[in-house]
Amino acid sequence: MTDSTQATQDESLYAQLGGEPAVNAAVDIFYRKVIADSRINTFFFGVDMAKQAAKQKAFLTMAFGGPHNYTGMDMRRGHARLVEMGLTDRHFDAVLEHLGNTLRELGVAEPLVTQVNDIAESTRTDVLGR
Numbered sequence: 001m002t003d004s005t006q007a008t009q010d011e012s013l014y015a016q017l018g019g020e021p022a023v024n025a026a027v028d029i030f031y032r033k034v035i036a037d038s039r040i041n042t043f044f045f046g047v048d049m050a051k052q053a054a055k056q057k058a059f060l061t062m063a064f065g066g067p068h069n070y071t072g073m074d075m076r077r078g079h080a081r082l083v084e085m086g087l088t089d090r091h092f093d094a095v096l097e098h099l100g101n102t103l104r105e106l107g108v109a110e111p112l113v114t115q116v117n118d119i120a121e122s123t124r125t126d127v128l129g130r
Helices: 003-010 014-019 018-037 049-063 075-084 087-105 110-121
Strands: none
Touching: 014 018, 014 087, 014 110, 018 087, 087 110
8 A cells, every 4th residue: 555545545535525625615516406406495495595505514524524613403403394394215315416416516536425425325314303
């Protein structure tokens, strides 16, 4: 194993993705896709999207191994209202689709897209209140 390979393996996913600028760009593009998607955009009607994006950026930064500045609710409580509105696996899958497509659009390597998807997938049970 070369030193550069070891350094990459030692870097957080956050760093490998490109840090704060990459997370910020991804969240902004991601929410544009979500808001344009009639399968899921109703869950965001009346939501302050600037505030939502800021929370999502802080959450993803933490989830990907970056600085921990997330102060929002846990996934179960944070999505309980959406579950009451009918949030299902179908909606969760649409979100994952947009997340993956956003990362690919930004040129993220497929192994990193898979890591991000795995992290997002690990929240499914709590997001859907099961």
